[in-house]
Amino acid sequence: MIIERKKVWGGKRQAAYTMYLLDNSVEVDGGRKHPAIIICGGGGFMRISEREKQPLAIYFLSNGYQVFVLDYITKSTGIAYYPGPVTDLAKMIMIVRENAEQWNIDPNRIAVIGFSAGGQICASLATQWHDETLVSKVDAGANPELFRPNAVVLCYPLLDYLYQIKKGESDNERNGFSPSIGMKKSDFIQMFLEAGVGVNATKEQYIKASPYYHVSEKTPPTFIWHTSRDELIYAEQSLRFAEKLSENHVPYEIHIFEEGAHGLSLSTENSTSNQELINKDAAIWPDLALNFLKRHLC
Numbered sequence: 001m002i003i004e005r006k007k008v009w010g011g012k013r014q015a016a017y018t019m020y021l022l023d024n025s026v027e028v029d030g031g032r033k034h035p036a037i038i039i040c041g042g043g044g045f046m047r048i049s050e051r052e053k054q055p056l057a058i059y060f061l062s063n064g065y066q067v068f069v070l071d072y073i074t075k076s077t078g079i080a081y082y083p084g085p086v087t088d089l090a091k092m093i094m095i096v097r098e099n100a101e102q103w104n105i106d107p108n109r110i111a112v113i114g115f116s117a118g119g120q121i122c123a124s125l126a127t128q129w130h131d132e133t134l135v136s137k138v139d140a141g142a143n144p145e146l147f148r149p150n151a152v153v154l155c156y157p158l159l160d161y162l163y164q165i166k167k168g169e170s171d172n173e174r175n176g177f178s179p180s181i182g183m184k185k186s187d188f189i190q191m192f193l194e195a196g197v198g199v200n201a202t203k204e205q206y207i208k209a210s211p212y213y214h215v216s217e218k219t220p221p222t223f224i225w226h227t228s229r230d231e232l233i234y235a236e237q238s239l240r241f242a243e244k245l246s247e248n249h250v251p252y253e254i255h256i257f258e259e260g261a262h263g264l265s266l267s268t269e270n271s272t273s274n275q276e277l278i279n280k281d282a283a284i285w286p287d288l289a290l291n292f293l294k295r296h297l298c
Contacts, residue, residue, distance in 0.1 A: 001061070008070070008091050014077035015088040017095075020057050020067040024104045035109035035297045036066040036096050038149075040089060042116025042156075042263065044192030045080040048072070049263065052115040052155075055271040059286055066105050068096060072121060075195040082197055082209035083134055086124045090138045090147040093125075097146055109297040111151040113289075116233060116263065117192060119157025123211035123241070126152045127219050151296045152222045153289045156230055156262055159237040160212040161197065164189070167234055188232070212237070215244040221251040221296040225285045227260035253292050257282040 001022060008015040017038075024032055037060050041052030048071055057067045070092050071077075072085040093110060100107040114122030128134055129148040138147065158164065168189055193201070197209050207213050222245055226235040235256055245252040260279040265271035267283040 008088055008095070013073070014071075015073050015091075016071045017092060018053075018057075018069045018071075019103075020061050020069075021103055022061065022064070022066060032104065033100075033106040033109075034064055034066045034104055035111065035293070036068065036100075036103075036105045037111045037113055037293075038068045038070055038089065038092055038096065040070050040072060040085075040112065040114040040118030040121050042114075042118045043074065044188060045085070045117050045195035046075045046191060048074060048118070049115070049265070051263070051265040051271045051277075052118065055266050056113065059266065059270075060290075063290055066103055068092060072118075080195050082205075083124070083137065085121045085196075086128070086134065087137045089121055089125050090129065090134065093149060094139065094142065094146045109150055111153065111293055111297060112149040113153035113155065114157060115155040115265065117158055117196060119154040120159065120196070120209070120211065122149070122152055123154055123157055123159055123222075124209065124214075125149065126222065127211045127214035127216065130218055148218075149220050151293055152220055153293070154222060154224045154238070154241075155285070156226050156233055156235075156264070157211075157224070157238065157241075158192075158196075158233050159241045160210045161193065161206040162203070162210065163212070163237055163240070164234060165193070165206075167236070212241050212244060215241065215248055215250070217248045217250065219245065219248065219250045221292075223253050223289050223292040225255040225257070225282075225289070227257045227262075227264070227279075227282060229259055230262045232262035251296065253288070255285060255288060257285075 005018045041048040043049045053069045072088040074080045097107045112122040130144045224238045226238040242254040260282045267279045
């Protein structure tokens with residue numbers, strides 16, 4: 001196995017990725033072309049959670065994927081306003097496709113998986129990979145198809161800023177203190193709104209940064225999971241997004257687990273020592289997602 005860290009862009013921009021590559025030994029699977037997956041952890045655009053990086057990389061690596069953990073731009077490393085992190089992901093897909101032969105990857109079997117804020121990044125690219133403005137920010141002369149993921153996995157994702165803001169304002173209970181993040185939810189929400197879209201963002205800016213409003217027949221097959229008791233990002237966003245996928249005849253699968261806090265990651269001891277973030281019911285999601293990817297990365 002090869003583990004190596006590289007920069008996404010040249011120059012001073014801080015976005016980087018860690019790749020976990022399987023060796024193609026003759027004894028095991030000489031000549032095999034692997035599917036690839038790019039992981040975007042969450043963290044409210046302020047940082048990236050370690051629990052949503054290496055534990056996921058090891059899981060997918062053990063299931064035959066070439067894995068790339070993307071450290072997209074965040075407030076801690078630069079300016080994380082939309083579409084900055086989305087362009088990082090688009091460039092990452094382009095890098096994987098350009099190096100597919102060298103890294104034993106099938107360029108037509110590249111998936112992305114995002115958690116919370118990372119889910120917003122993955123869903124934004126999935127719904128706007130063909131947007132001319134986005135393409136111009138990555139590589140003006142490139143074919144937009146180079147940026148299109150072949151499948152998407154969204155884990156308790158942020159999908160509609162306007163819905164999140166409106167429901168949060170009228171939901172006093174969910175604006176209370178959250179043990180899982182150690183601060184008031186309303187304060188955390190305000191922080192990631194400002195980090196991900198900007199201070200005093202307009203309605204138009206929120207809509208542009210909300211994947212919900214950009215679903216089309218061009219959106220790739222999408223797997224979504226959430227918990228109905230998510231205390232931070234409302235699960236209704238995922239339900240409404242799935243409805244949009246259905247309206248546009250996009251293949252999708254969605255699971256809403258009854259119990260579980262926000263930020264479960266694998267939902268097992270492999271991703272946390274915090275008992276609040278371990279849930280046996282939700283812990284089946286990686287296998288469900290893997291089955292979905294097998295159907296659509298064929």
